[in-house]
Amino acid sequence: MGVDKEITKIANYINFPIKGKLSFTEDNIIQMKEKDKFIIGFSTIVNFFHDLNEKEQTQQSIENYYLTKQFFDFANVFIRSTSKRDKYAACLELNEYLETRSYLIGQSLSLADLVVFYALNDIMVQLSPLEKENYLNLSRWYDYLQNQPPILQTGKVINFSTIHLLGWNTARA
Amino acid sequence: MLLYTYPENFRAYKALIAAQYSGAKVDIAPNFVFGETNRTESFLKKFPLGKVPALETDDGKYLAESNAIAYYVSNAQLRGASDFEKAEVLQWLSFADNEIGPAAAAWVYPALGYIQFNKLSHERAKQDIARSLERLQARLVNNTYLVGERITLADIVVFTSLLSLFQHVADPAYRKPFFAVNRWFNTILNQPQTKAVVKNFTFCEKETPFDPKKYAEFQAKFGGGAQQKEKKEKEKKEKQPQQPAAEKKKKEKEAEPAEEMDEAELALAAEPKSKDPFDSLPKGTFNMDDFKRVYSNEDEAKSIPYFFEKFDPENYSIWYGEYKYPEELTKVFMSCNLITGMFQRLDKMRKQAFASCCLFGEDNNSTISGVWVWRGQELAFGLSPDWQIDYESYDWKKLDPSSEETKKLVTQYFSWTGTDKGGRKFNQGKIFK
Ligand SMILES: N[C@@H](CCC(=O)N[C@@H](CS)C(=O)NCC(=O)O)C(=O)O
Numbered sequence A: 001m002g003v004d005k006e007i008t009k010i011a012n013y014i015n016f017p018i019k020g021k022l023s024f025t026e027d028n029i030i031q032m033k034e035k036d037k038f039i040i041g042f043s044t045i046v047n048f049f050h051d052l053n054e055k056e057q058t059q060q061s062i063e064n065y066y067l068t069k070q071f072f073d074f075a076n077v078f079i080r081s082t083s084k085r086d087k088y089a090a091c092l093e094l095n096e097y098l099e100t101r102s103y104l105i106g107q108s109l110s111l112a113d114l115v116v117f118y119a120l121n122d123i124m125v126q127l128s129p130l131e132k133e134n135y136l137n138l139s140r141w142y143d144y145l146q147n148q149p150p151i152l153q154t155g156k157v158i159n160f161s162t163i164h165l166l167g168w169n170t171a172r173a
Numbered sequence B: 001m002l003l004y005t006y007p008e009n010f011r012a013y014k015a016l017i018a019a020q021y022s023g024a025k026v027d028i029a030p031n032f033v034f035g036e037t038n039r040t041e042s043f044l045k046k047f048p049l050g051k052v053p054a055l056e057t058d059d060g061k062y063l064a065e066s067n068a069i070a071y072y073v074s075n076a077q078l079r080g081a082s083d084f085e086k087a088e089v090l091q092w093l094s095f096a097d098n099e100i101g102p103a104a105a106a107w108v109y110p111a112l113g114y115i116q117f118n119k120l121s122h123e124r125a126k127q128d129i130a131r132s133l134e135r136l137q138a139r140l141v142n143n144t145y146l147v148g149e150r151i152t153l154a155d156i157v158v159f160t161s162l163l164s165l166f167q168h169v170a171d172p173a174y175r176k177p178f179f180a181v182n183r184w185f186n187t188i189l190n191q192p193q194t195k196a197v198v199k200n201f202t203f204c205e206k207e208t209p210f211d212p213k214k215y216a217e218f219q220a221k222f223g224g225g226a227q228q229k230e231k232k233e234k235e236k237k238e239k240q241p242q243q244p245a246a247e248k249k250k251k252e253k254e255a256e257p258a259e260e261m262d263e264a265e266l267a268l269a270a271e272p273k274s275k276d277p278f279d280s281l282p283k284g285t286f287n288m289d290d291f292k293r294v295y296s297n298e299d300e301a302k303s304i305p306y307f308f309e310k311f312d313p314e315n316y317s318i319w320y321g322e323y324k325y326p327e328e329l330t331k332v333f334m335s336c337n338l339i340t341g342m343f344q345r346l347d348k349m350r351k352q353a354f355a356s357c358c359l360f361g362e363d364n365n366s367t368i369s370g371v372w373v374w375r376g377q378e379l380a381f382g383l384s385p386d387w388q389i390d391y392e393s394y395d396w397k398k399l400d401p402s403s404e405e406t407k408k409l410v411t412q413y414f415s416w417t418g419t420d421k422g423g424r425k426f427n428q429g430k431i432f433k
Helices: A003-013 A042-058 A062-079 A084-097 A111-126 A129-134 A136-146 B010-022 B041-046 B066-073 B083-111 B119-140 B153-169 B179-189 B212-222 B224-239 B244-255 B263-270 B288-297 B300-310 B332-345 B347-352 B404-415
Strands: A022-024 A030-034 A037-040 B002-004 B054-056 B062-064 B316-323 B353-362 B365-375 B394-399 B426-432
Touching: A003 A022, A003 A030, A003 A042, A003 A111, A030 A042, A037 A042, A042 A062, A042 A111, A062 A084, A062 A111, A084 A111, A084 A136, A111 A136, A129 A136, B002 B010, B010 B066, B010 B153, B041 B054, B054 B066, B062 B066, B066 B153, B083 B119, B083 B153, B119 B179, B153 B179, B288 B300, B288 B353, B300 B404, B316 B404, B332 B347, B332 B353, B332 B365, B332 B426, B347 B353, B347 B365, B353 B404, B365 B404, B365 B426, B394 B404
Parallel strands: none
Antiparallel strands: A022 A030, A030 A037, B002 B054, B054 B062, B316 B365, B316 B394, B353 B365, B353 B426
16 A cells, blocks of 8 residues: 555554655655654664654553564564565464464454564465465454454455354363 | 452453453342241342342342343443344353253253263263354354354353363363364453453363262262251241241241252352362361461571461371472473472462472483372362362372471471472572461
8 A cells, every 4th residue: 555655554543643754765755744853764764653652652661662573673664565475484484373362462452463463464465365264364364454443544444254154163171 | 330250250240341341330238148038028029030130220239140141231332232242142142051051050060079970971062162152253253253253142151161171171182173173262361351350261171070079078068968957947036937838838938849959059069158179177186377477487496386286187297398300390480389399279279278389400400309198198188179280290298297207308308498309408498478
């Protein structure tokens, strides 16, 4: 959906006034004007939000604070990779990671969820129903996030209902 | 609002967690004594069944039944967003009560010694619970929570109905196939609102086996005879000045055949106050507290002879316990944590036990062993399910209190001197008292 849009949505989510602040450098890198200075690059901007949010809202543990940063890089490097293989490897990894977790970090929503969620959008819209089944846990997590109006904002809901019958067969004691 | 309950009642948890979400101010009635308070006339006037949890609102209204109470103290999010979601919440509350509850009791209660073990009902309960977990799994594979996309009362209630199963009998292998349920359970367990209420949960590592001794002790204390008699006597006393009609009614009621262990009695046993596991053993003449006082205040030159002078070999025993896996002990401070951790887990045992545990050697070459004293002639750890985490990691040897060798060993450990069998020097000691 474009990094500018992703950043705008993240800013909206944390109630940061973003209007008119985003532009691109000559090398086509996203930048944000903040108090007469430019913050350049997706990760730097997102980290700026992270610190802001941390100060005002969440107060994660140190570990989770750094883990969150790792997810920003993960989103930027793997999910947004130009290599299809990287992208799918990232999905597989997330899917496995989410088997035992409801959220990416800790037991509640964090910016890590948001950033990865927006970055995944382009991949998720293209998944076939069969692929969604293969990414069962990832699909569950993604569906949960898109059902939170403050996260979805103006986005379109992706249909996961085709896999909702599958659950009946996953556990055999 | 005032909530009447005994401590650690999973039914009360429902309301207490819900109140954490809604901010409703729910206080636990102070001085509530289960089996007494809820049988008083004034309580029965408010809550005719005499069961807990029970809620009294600030403007003097009364509510029984844990689900209703939890619903009342909930907020809009917990109750469900639409009419359909509200009905779904109700669906899961009934599911917890009817599908999980009875099977959970059939599986957990024998393990806790409340009721007799029966292989058939044990197997059936395990299967029934597996079916319920499958049902939950079906929902939770595709959804983060049970209803809608937020935590609701459904999550809270189903979660509390699984607590005792996941703590006492459902071991890791049994839980494993239900990965989505496990994911969800962990999420609910670790919500700050839950953590504020559920304090002492640990996942079951090994199914607690039925222990006939525990069951016998429970029967002796709370089972049919004792409890029933006590109840009658009390009621008689209370009722004497009353009109004959009421009296007669009461009598008829009492004449009913002794019902099976009811929940009141089960809960009584769960009440920490009445639950010193050592109570079932004769007191003897050795006073643990006196000895501990002498040991703390006096030099060993005094306290050790005092110990042997007062020790009552009929009713108390001395044990030597040695850690089985010394090769796993690396850093000294970690080994010390191992000891203090065990002491903490055995907290309730302190009343009638004493031990000196010593670490010999240094980093990467050390052993742990100790001398223990407790009431009774058997390994005391069998007396409570709470005490069974650590002791299997130790080899236990009962010592003959009259032998010279025991005297030497006791002296060595109580005074923190000497070496272990391998000649490693004493490094640190910890006293359990
Ligand atoms: N369905 C009730 C059950 C309450 C209940 O059985 N409470 C037991 C304790 S766990 C009790 O108070 N029993 C007292 C008695 O039977 O006298 C609820 O969910 O609140």
